[in-house]
Amino acid sequence: MNILVVEDDAKLRQFLVRALSAEGYRCRAVAEGTAAIAAATADPPDLVLLDRMLPGMDGLEVCRLLRHRGVRAGILMLTALYEVDERVEGLRAGADDYLGKPFDLDELLARIEALGRRPPAIAAMEALTLGDLTLSVDRREVRRGDLPVALTTLEFDLLRLLMASPGMVFSRERILRRVWGQTEDPMTNIVDVYIGRLRRKLTATDGPLRIETVRGIGYRMVADETPPRGPLLA
CATH class of the missing domain: 1.10.10.10 (Winged helix-like DNA-binding domain superfamily/Winged helix DNA-binding domain)
Known part of the structure; x- marks a missing residue:
């Protein structure tokens, strides 16, 4: 599975790339929304790990633009904002799943596996x-x-x-x-x-x-x- 990590926190971004690469996933990482859209449209990933609170263009807008441009990858949104209305807003923007920060790595891996099992028929x-x-x-x-x-x-x-x-x-x-x-x-x-x-x-x-x-x-x-x-x- 090809995963695009979109996270502005350098330490967390590096940790995610190391952890996911160790699990056998191919990973790319960017720190902001414009780079995420460019990377996802040039070489579409299978999954996007998307930080909700990005500087400049936030994760919601990135998510909307990716869907508008026809990117079919699963989108798992990562955020410290985990109230119900925040989750609903993210899902409406086109995200497939939502995981609150701080998160357990095992749960993140389980959610990635679950998204990878979703049938692509439609x-x-x-x-x-x-x-x-x-x-x-x-x-x-x-x-x-x-x-x-x-x-x-x-x-x-x-x-x-x-x-x-x-x-x-x-x-x-x-x-x-x-x-x-x-x-x-x-x-x-x-x-x-x-x-x-x-x-x-x-x-x-x-x-x-x-x-x-x-x-x-x-x-x-x-x-x-x-x-x-x-x-x-x-």
């Missing part, structure tokens, strides 16, 4: 098509026929999840885990709010495609020709 798809709707993963663009559909980062990730398994019912809990990286709703109805946003944007153009509510369970995306699928993804 990320590996270049484009998804359902009815007249096309989603380009690489360009992070969505079109309904010839018309572009402007989506936020979270709206795009939610739509990608639903389109990857048309007809499959996704529980709200499953959506929270896959899109927000949370097991509990940080708001009382955040999934419903984002489903409503997607519906409004997708129904602004004509076509037989829709997001259906499965009462008491969750949501599924269908076109008129899409057969229902099961079992439920819990």
